[in-house]
Amino acid sequence: MVWVKDTRWEKLDEAKSCRFIGGHPKTRCPNNGDFALRRPNGFWAYCEEHMYGGRIRDGVIEVPVADNSPAAKAGYV
Numbered sequence: 747m748v749w750v751k752d753t754r755w756e757k758l759d760e761a762k763s764c765r766f767i768g769g770h771p772k773t774r775c776p777n778n779g780d781f782a783l784r785r786p787n788g789f790w791a792y793c794e795e796h797m798y799g800g801r802i803r804d805g806v807i808e809v810p811v812a813d814n815s816p817a818a819k820a821g822y823v
């Protein structure tokens with residue numbers, strides 16, 4: 747497994763509240779996020795805990811991909 751840049755994420759100019767909703771009963775995450783995921787209906791901010799397995803390194807979001815996968819060779823997804 748290797749980490750590559752996830753180009754679906756954008757750094758926000760200012761932190762916005764995390765859009766993640768979970769738990770029992772369901773509640774909105776109280777954290778702010780510095781990054782937003784591009785969705786068909788706009789950019790949705792998420793905190794580092796809720797980046798779907800991504801991590802922040804040097805100001806970019808990285809995700810793990812399989813060794814020798816096309817994404818690993820390209821260096822991004």
Ligand SMILES: [Zn+2]
Nearest residue numbers: 764775793796
């Ligand atoms: Zn969150």
